[in-house]
Amino acid sequence: MRGRQATTARPGKARGVPAPSGRRIVIPPGGCTGWHFHRVRLDAVVLAGTLTRVLHDSTVEVHRTGTTFVEPAGIGHIHLGHNLGTEPVVLYVTPALPEGTPFAIPTPAPTGATPSACRSHKPSYFSADPVEAT
Template sequence: MRKLFAVAGCVAALALVPSAAVATPGGGVSGTILAKGTSEGALKLKTSGATDVVVRTLTIAPGGTTGWHYHQGQVIAVVESGTLTRTLDDCSVETTTAGKSFVEPAGGRHIHVGRNLGSTPVVLYVTYLLPEGAPISVDADAPAGCP
């Protein structure tokens, strides 16, 4: 019984300690993987070894956000519907409308956030070219001075 109280006390104390990471959480986003495959060798990307190719749809509800993040590999996206507003690592803002596409470079120096500031869902078709086993995205802190 004492061990139970000790563990509960430690957990409660840890809950009060502020976290070092303050990554901005996403919300109102859903994704469906349509296809995934791994290349037999490097795809002449800036990676060595095999590459995971992932194709998925991503839907961002009105008012939704991806949260600040980056990708360990290059991303190619097409906006199927709606208007996507992205804020980039230098605090610049890019807007992409239905029928347009964009490319996101790989790496932690290229953090960004995607938002749906409109009244209709944003639907994207996204292809990720990732180092084998890498996650689709990695959460990141907002750059200093960016909204």
Template sequence: MTGCAAALAFGSTSALATPGSGVTGTILAKGTSAGTLKVKAKGRTDVIVRSITIAPGGSTGWHYHSGQLIAVVKSGTLTRTLQDCSVEVTPTSTSFIEPAGARHVHIGRNLGTEPVELYVTYLVPEGSPLSVDADAPACAGG
């Protein structure tokens, strides 16, 4: 929630996409399922667990994921703006799920004064990037 950004393996799709800043990530574990998981993917599914840190003032840039992800906020407060420009605020010790696909463009920001630390589990089609750069939606002035 590429998730994530700078170290999120973005695949650039647009000259107008907003780059992320202040984001680092570390892959903690990775495996590939022997069969298809229930993630609207054909073929095998990569399951990747990452630790992601967003510095104060940092953001992921606008992006989406090719598979579903589940995130837990270990510390700090993550503010996400979704494709319809609604805002979701997720504080420490809470979690969220992000759906897959280009219809679910979003950006994550750290508007606080302490780093946001996340544990994120990605369920993506085998070999897919963890997130894909995207233009800001029209409602965001992008």
């Protein structure tokens, strides 16, 4: 049987695998992302606070500190996130997007969305800063 033999990493000689890069997102108390979608799938970890997400089908999901969730890609997955708590919501989201690529694409509210879902559905107080995981 021909082929290459896999190499085995030996203790002390293994190369470190870099942590994935992503974005740190902060939503202050009362803040809202507005309706949007993403061009790529995002995996998120809630580092602090409680995030309330309203999905395109009016489903509401609540994510507390230490929980994870996935945001699928594409316009079929419109959603918004808001902070109903008294402390900032801090998320770590992967993957990082190439420089110049918008993190989120704003979009009108889906048909049947409740106006009270996130005040007037207008984006406010939302930052998504690129960071390297350590």
